[in-house]
Amino acid sequence: MEFHKKLLEYIGQSLMTADETIAVAESVTSGCLQLAFSQIPNASLIYKGGMTAYTLPMKVKLLNVDQEEAEKCDCVSENIVETMALNVAKLYETDWSIATTGYCTPIRNSSYKIFAFFSFSYKGKIIHTGKLELHPKTQALNAQLYYTEFILGCFKTEVSKNKEVQSRLQLKINGNERIKAS
Template sequence: MEFQENVLKFISESLINAGETVSMAESVTSGFLQFSFSQMKDASQFFKGGITVYTLDEKVNLLRIDQEKAERCNCVSMEIAEDLALNIARLFKTDWSIGVTGYATPVEESDYQIFAYFAFSYKNEIIFSKKMSLHPRTKAVNAQMYYSEFILGCYQGEIDRLLSSE
């Protein structure tokens, strides 16, 4: 719990001090990232919002994901996560963005594995992308929380890397 609080504090203070904003497009994390950002001190100064998009249609219609590309991978790939990040940043006009897609339960389309792809964009460029895999017996809600916590930790690292060099 203390680790999580420190991560949230670091992110909020860094974004406020830099005068920068963030938005996110979530699928597999189902709003956990948006919830986490809403808990940060003075969130309205840097967190512009997000969208939880579960279906292919919503990803295509709201976030302009290429339909053919999405159909080929069931909307779950590194490229889709990157497109989610770039397109949500454009939609909300933010400096930073996070895109995440994946599986919280083992299904045929995932070869009965659970994993997530996530990406960060900064000033309209992808700066970090990663795949995270979990044991297939992980409960769905735990998978969603693990993904969210891991993504927040990685995001803290990218903020530290980019903003401390400025």
């Protein structure tokens, strides 16, 4: 399992430059994102850790997912994944977080579909949540790897947007400082 090296380097360098950290809460990707983040050069500077909470009881106990809601949707919904993202960031005290939940095999609870929800939080707020659907004949491991690669690509986009916002803010601050100094 090798992940796109340049993608991981970009994410790692961006987070290091911003002096920001990340944690991961996984279900459907079952540790693949944690493995990917551990492959980033100097990972310990940005990656604080993660967890795989694969079952409903563990999501409830470790990530404060509402049990009644989780039972209604088999732990697979936009709200569940957002709760996971927000709470793993709190737990690990990180700026960023990623969470995943979904199905890598078609079962009755998934209406025999393969799909995943993923969510990113930044500084205590959800900034992106998405859903990814795959062909029902996709092999489970291939689904998990595809989800991981796709989610990392989406995360890179969010990190890039954040970098641009931070750059504009810095320019504005520097511009205001020059005006005050005049």
